[in-house]
Amino acid sequence: MxxxxxxxxxxxxxxxxxxxxxxxxxxxxxxxxxxxxxxxxxxxxxxxxxxxxxxxxxxxxxxxxxxxxxxxxxxxxxxxxxxxxxxxxxxxxxxxxxxxxxxxxxxxxxxxxxxxxxxxxxxxxxxxxxxxxxxxxxxDVRVKPEPDDTLRDLIIKGEYARFLSLTRLDELAPHHRLIRFTTPGRYDIVLDHIRTRQYYLSLKHEREVGWEEAVESWHRRLYARVTEHIEQHHVMRFFPGRTEADLYLWIMDHRYFLKQRYGFDVGSELATLDFVRHFRPRAWKRVGTRLQLLLHGQKLHPTT
Structure with missing residues (x-):
């Protein structure tokens, strides 16, 4: 023995x-x-x-x-x-x-x-x-890690934690959809969107609009609407490996381009549909991207 x-x-x-x-x-x-x-x-x-x-x-x-x-x-x-x-x-x-x-x-x-x-x-x-x-x-952390997180994932989550700390979005909209990017540095762009929203509301209402009011309005009138259109029209299937937040920024940029081109705001839904029509990858490329992500054990980000 x-x-x-x-x-x-x-x-x-x-x-x-x-x-x-x-x-x-x-x-x-x-x-x-x-x-x-x-x-x-x-x-x-x-x-x-x-x-x-x-x-x-x-x-x-x-x-x-x-x-x-x-x-x-x-x-x-x-x-x-x-x-x-x-x-x-x-x-x-x-x-x-x-x-x-x-x-x-x-x-x-x-x-x-x-x-x-x-x-x-x-x-x-x-x-x-x-x-x-x-x-x-x-x-104590605002954003929790996951077992397969890379260093880049943790850096992005840290930026998300800072974003939540600055906006208090998790308190103002406790049931909001997660705002996750696949590339660092994007939350600063979102903060600029909120500041622009604050400026616009102040002009519209002829009063000083506070930061929290601007955050809530940005989320309800801009981000939530775009992500609802993304879900309604099944946009995520055309962009494997990306997130709703990635698409939100691209669509908002496209919406601004269309406004400059036509002289009026086309709205979030038309901007979403037009963006997909012009920029969705070809089917063979989407399949290749999915296979590559699966082969390397990376996340497909189907909804977030």
Whole structure:
């Protein structure tokens, strides 16, 4: 009968082999195979933190590490030989029925980043353990991360968090559709739209219109109407990999172009239909884009 040390040694060797296979497949598919560095979370602009104490958390929800993100694969498989000794020690303790101390993690949204206990997470995940005890520090963020977020995704979400902080849209229109872009720097353009709306309303009503009134009016009269037309006419199917927010900016630019061309505002619906008629990609190109996104594990953004 194999002893615990020999079993643990075999297990770590198989785990490293699986990590090598993961690395190879990630190169073939063009998708990352690293843990998310906790440092990326700063882009979400956390505005506070608090202790949650020790709780049982899903192992699969641990997606990053504070300082060992290069040592393990995306699925917490050990990638280097120098990890073997500690990994074997943890696995031996598990095989021997010893109770291990809770790991320490940061919680961001519904995801976790390991502060201490990377090897314990690796062993647990490798051996199919569903939950693990953790001492949790929760960070307060306006926009939550998702497991497959890239650095660019987190930067954009951080910009969205700043946008929500400046506009208080989540308070003024708590059930508003998510405003997500696929390219950084777009929320500043939306803020310019709101300032323009504020100026227009002030002239129209011959009084000073406040920022919150302008935000609410912009959302109700401009953004919500355009996105309703996008949904009503199934526009998103023509632009795989894009979001409603991307389309909103393009359509608003097109609406301004049509106004300059014809001398009057054609309205959001006609601007939407005319934009699609002139700028939707050909069918073969749309299919190619969808296949490319699926092959690289990227998001199709069907509705948001």
């Amino acid at each position: 194999i002893d615990n040390h020999s079993q643990a040694k075999q297990d770590v060797e198989r785990a490293r082999l699986a990590a090598t296979v993961e690395d190879f497949l990630s190169v073939v598919r063009g998708v990352p195979n690293e843990l998310i560095p906790f440092d990326w979370v700063k882009h979400l602009a956390p505005h506070g933190e608090h202790q949650l104490g020790v709780q049982s958390i899903p192992v699969d929800s641990v997606i990053g590490s504070v300082d060992r993100y290069r040592d393990f694969s995306r699925h917490f498989l050990p990638k280097e030989h120098f990890l073997d000794e500690r990994w074997i020690s943890v696995r031996k303790a598990q095989l021997g029925g010893r109770e291990l101390p809770p790991i320490q993690v940061y919680k961001v949204g519904e995801l976790y980043f390991v502060k201490d206990g990377n090897h314990r997470v690796s062993v647990a995940r490798r051996n199919g353990q569903k939950y693990i005890d953790a001492s949790i520090i929760e960070l």
